[in-house]
Amino acid sequence: MVYQALYRRWRPKTFSAVVGQEAITETLKNAIKRQQISHAFLFAGPRGTGKTSCAKIFAKALNCTNLQDGEPCNQCPNCLAADHGAMNDLLEIDAASNNGVDEIRNIRDKVKYAPTQGKYKIYIIDEVHMLSIGAFNALLKTLEEPPQNVVFILATTELQKVPATIISRTQRFQFKRISNDALITRMKFILDQEKITYDPKALSVVAQVADGGMRDALSILDQLLSYDGTNVKYEDALQLTGFAAQEQIEALLLILLKHDPAAALQKVQQLLKDGAMPKNILDELIDLSARALLALQADIQTQFLTSDFIQKLKPYPQSAFSNLIELANTALTDLRYTNQQRVPLDVFLVKACQEDVPEKAALKSGVSRSDFDALNQKVIALTQKFQERRADQSVSVSVQNTAKTPEPSKSENRQAVYQVLEHATRQDLNAVKDIWPDLLSTLGVSQRALLDVLEPVAASPTKIVLKCQYELWFERANKDNALLEHVTQEIAKLTKHDYHLVLIADSAWLKVRQAFVESHKKELLAQKHPTAVQPETSKADDEKKEEIVTKAKALFGDAAHIHD
């Protein structure tokens, strides 16, 4: 027997079997009952939320000869023909594979003929946003003068790509993501019917990962059943979905509450190594923080949190949890707009570990914020000195340590970067930038994460300046000799050229670069005219400034601001 995917086998055949879209299915049922049928419908919403199922049910109901309170009977010849794809009056087009004008013109030509089997001629166009411009225009002509008894049902996951002229001629329905509870209820129902046992915790993991899509939920279940066809296990669900186990997330939450960035980074690296995705980690943190907040506020014992864990949470203010939820939410939003999945997670960790530190410390000790800041600066400076001393003792490292902000090493720091800038060329920087993606691919997950926050910003024939995106990671990257040595070697291999690395924190880099451009105005100009250096008076100030900007641009690849 050929295995049929759960999603297909359990595709709803009536409106009442559609999960989580009650408002829409009720409206469609009423339209059928009252025989008030528009010429065109537009079903918009995320994937797997029931758009195509509703389109099929609606199409069947339109031609059903034995309607059951607005539902198709699924037994009359028309219903059966529709189920078997043998209904001449029902045409389904997948615009993702047929985006040609011909297809739609074909519809336009045939649309004028009356339906043969049923009362209505129905066209379902799935993923309608994929139609070409020509096809949209052809469709629009048909929608402008719709023949009698023709119904178009357009479905799309990307409403913003559908021309407004089309949207305005349809009755629009917005499908929502299905709630986790509704997904779980449906999964339980299906598994019970299939006589498959399950761990309820596994289903809640599946529901979270499915993100409101029934199709995704059921295809994950299908994959889990390929491990063990009779039982859905929690461990399998964790492994398959890359969902971090709750204990790990509990540990991470405690670390974040303690504002320990190093431990947080380490824990997250471990989770990523175990296969968790940044999105899962953030989702679970939100979920856990929300539950913790509820447990603390209402003193409710929830089935998910052990009393031991709740005890550990008690010393922290409730604002700390809502803060974390807010920060994680921002990171989740950012995740949707980037391919660099690690960056929003890193930003979240940094912020989560920084937030509230001064206030909290001040609150406890009664010191003012400025006192705290001063103290903090001192600690940073001392740590830095200690690190430098240790770095001086180790001779094998090919890396020059550059200090972050503290006073004693500020000038040395500048000098190191200055030396590179004095001889920087665009070619060297391009050479390094070109091989950067290849370099990333030679690293393991955790190392890559660290290198993700570093960016080559200038290069001379012998040295590269790497800017570190976040102050907090700067120290960590600068101390990671194994990483820096590996990077140095790989760059040499890939560029066939030896470069030394100079690391600098983001804020310091901007200052150094600015100062360099300021103090090298003359040289930069001279480089542009190496044969004849023009006397300064012969040029208008504006013109000079512009040349400096152009020159700096050539060097750094972006605009450097010049202040007089």
Ligand SMILES: [Zn+2]
């Ligand atoms: Zn029927």
